[in-house]
Amino acid sequence: MDSNNVSLIFKALLAIFLGSFGVIGVFYALNILVEKAFPERARIKVLPWIYVGPALLLLTVYLIIPTLRTVYLSLFGPSSNEFVGLKNYIFVLTAPDTLTTFRNNLLWLVLVTGISVFLGLIIAVLIDRVKYEQVAKSLIFLPMAISFVGASVIWRFIYAYRPADAEQIGVLNAIATGLGFEPIGWLVNPAINNFALIAIMIWLQTGFCMVLLSSAVKGVPADVLEAARVDGASEVQIFWRIIIPMIMPTILVVSTTVIVLVLKVFDIVFVMTGGNLGTDVIASRMIREMFNFRNYGRGSAIAVILLIAVIPVMVANIRRFRQQELNR
Amino acid sequence: MNTGNSQPVDPTVRKTGGPQKDPQKDPQKDPQKDPPKAPSKEPRPSYVGKRKEQSNFDRLMAKAPVHFAVIAIAVLWTLPTFGLFISSFRPPDALVTSGWWTVFLNPLEFTQFTLGNYQEVLAAGMGQAFLNSLVISVPATVIPIAIATFAAYALAWMDFPGRQAIFIVTVGLLVVPLQMTLIPILRAYNVLGISSTFLAVWLAHAAYGLPLGVYLLRNYIGSLPRDLIEAAAVDGASYLNVFTRIIVPLSMPAIASFAVFQFLWVWNDLLVALVYLGGNQDVAPVTLVLRNIVGDRGQDWFLLTSGAFISMLVPMAVFFALQRYFVRGLLAGSVKG
Numbered sequence: 172m173d174s175n176n177v178s179l180i181f182k183a184l185l186a187i188f189l190g191s192f193g194v195i196g197v198f199y200a201l202n203i204l205v206e207k208a209f210p211e212r213a214r215i216k217v218l219p220w221i222y223v224g225p226a227l228l229l230l231t232v233y234l235i236i237p238t239l240r241t242v243y244l245s246l247f248g249p250s251s252n253e254f255v256g257l258k259n260y261i262f263v264l265t266a267p268d269t270l271t272t273f274r275n276n277l278l279w280l281v282l283v284t285g286i287s288v289f290l291g292l293i294i295a296v297l298i299d300r301v302k303y304e305q306v307a308k309s310l311i312f313l314p315m316a317i318s319f320v321g322a323s324v325i326w327r328f329i330y331a332y333r334p335a336d337a338e339q340i341g342v343l344n345a346i347a348t349g350l351g352f353e354p355i356g357w358l359v360n361p362a363i364n365n366f367a368l369i370a371i372m373i374w375l376q377t378g379f380c381m382v383l384l385s386s387a388v389k390g391v392p393a394d395v396l397e398a399a400r401v402d403g404a405s406e407v408q409i410f411w412r413i414i415i416p417m418i419m420p421t422i423l424v425v426s427t428t429v430i431v432l433v434l435k436v437f438d439i440v441f442v443m444t445g446g447n448l449g450t451d452v453i454a455s456r457m458i459r460e461m462f463n464f465r466n467y468g469r470g471s472a473i474a475v476i477l478l479i480a481v482i483p484v485m486v487a488n489i490r491r492f493r494q495q496e497l498n499r
Numbered sequence: 500m501n502t503g504n505s506q507p508v509d510p511t512v513r514k515t516g517g518p519q520k521d522p523q524k525d526p527q528k529d530p531q532k533d534p535p536k537a538p539s540k541e542p543r544p545s546y547v548g549k550r551k552e553q554s555n556f557d558r559l560m561a562k563a564p565v566h567f568a569v570i571a572i573a574v575l576w577t578l579p580t581f582g583l584f585i586s587s588f589r590p591p592d593a594l595v596t597s598g599w600w601t602v603f604l605n606p607l608e609f610t611q612f613t614l615g616n617y618q619e620v621l622a623a624g625m626g627q628a629f630l631n632s633l634v635i636s637v638p639a640t641v642i643p644i645a646i647a648t649f650a651a652y653a654l655a656w657m658d659f660p661g662r663q664a665i666f667i668v669t670v671g672l673l674v675v676p677l678q679m680t681l682i683p684i685l686r687a688y689n690v691l692g693i694s695s696t697f698l699a700v701w702l703a704h705a706a707y708g709l710p711l712g713v714y715l716l717r718n719y720i721g722s723l724p725r726d727l728i729e730a731a732a733v734d735g736a737s738y739l740n741v742f743t744r745i746i747v748p749l750s751m752p753a754i755a756s757f758a759v760f761q762f763l764w765v766w767n768d769l770l771v772a773l774v775y776l777g778g779n780q781d782v783a784p785v786t787l788v789l790r791n792i793v794g795d796r797g798q799d800w801f802l803l804t805s806g807a808f809i810s811m812l813v814p815m816a817v818f819f820a821l822q823r824y825f826v827r828g829l830l831a832g833s834v835k836g
Contacts, residue, residue, distance in 0.1 A: 190642065225646045233703060234679075340598045345600075442790050454676075461681070
């Protein structure tokens, strides 16, 4: 290891140290300041704001103001100079290629949410009955720890395409040619490339659904299941008529989580196809409007549409939270 | 998270709840600590029924479809990652001419494996990127933890006007897509001249992680026993003393959950790094470098395999070591967007 590397590592450690302990130092300094500068009674009034203040500041500066600003910018032209009213929205909602992104997002929403929740549920019920449950769970859950970029690289190998006369290096095309078919361009054929990308997301999310649903399935009382079995209900009937209704609240929570995540899906499309060949989704389209087309107005309008799509979830969250506070 | 007490099965209630929850019910534990026959698991009757009268063999046969399905799914889910792992040790020319599974035709032939891909990709910027990812991820985890814990303490145990309103806004912010904030913040960064710096991503990640952190920690800290905190106050402990001696030690499980969740989120992030760090290779994290390799040198499969695996090392280690905390963070994160 040469001295250059040592200095790099040293700098990295220093940056980590400064970034991490700087913030804690700020709190201590402010606290001491308040204790020195204010009398006892005023301290009680000031101190909460010292503790909440930084959080409030960050949330305001990084989330609240930019959100409002984006809504505002969406009414302006490419470089935010001229007011264009709803023109950006009209463009985004009518242009054929942006309509394709909406269609794709809908496809993602329905397929990823439907399949990963359903599959996660089936696995949760089955996995409860084997002794190696923990090992199997860890394996299925593992993709959650992998970044979307890493997952995209993994799946590039699975979808790899070689001409028919060459040896296939991708699993799927090796199977296809082994069965006597022509190799398939999984990522370039417009009829299937969206599904190929969606499969990656399902691979990533099923473990998440499985883990949450599994803890719900374990919560179904054993005597209820036993009673149904004594009454002669089949396992399939028990699954549909008892397990599913009883864990419905969890299914809803898991589904909304996946929906919100899928709405914002970006990395997979950006890395695998760059949004070309009819695979663009809302979030990747927004980045393209920003960086490739330099049109901040349209980029903002797309972001606002994303926000509108999650507002129902936001309202539901706040409602659920209020209810929970009442029950405290 | 639950809408009432009528549904006893919503797991999120007991997950995001307080420290009083029964650790035995934690559904996802380290395999070592929670063998499948843990005493907490109620003896659930086998779906075959009348199990005592049947021989072991019959039971096994009746369960065969279940075993088959579970094993098949587990293998199917592991295979992609496993294939990448094998591929990352194969020489570049072998990689592009034959599938990774061909190594099993003569599995004892160790000359078909090499560490060359790793050396190449580390030289191509992955080593620096690995350091950058650490420099980005550690402070971007510590900063929101500190800020969120202080805020959660104030929101839960201090009396000041507007605290309920602040918390409700935080809950609302949980699902705001961070895409909403990219353009204005990028512009502000450009004006301030701090785009392409670590500070820019630390603060951005801290802010994006805050709603979840405040939500999770406020719920946890709010359920700590009141007596404990009031007793300390009677003894004349200052707010800061209560915080460092009582709140933080008792909240460690919740802090750990949020830490694992936030760390993995930041380490695996591409979007924030892409937008705020721009094209500056000196500060690019592993995800950004990996994506550039895909984009510019997409046919250099040997760089992709080893690069992807290096980028996955830390999250996988964190995942296996701290899975329990990760799951708890995820359960709480079910309300996050």
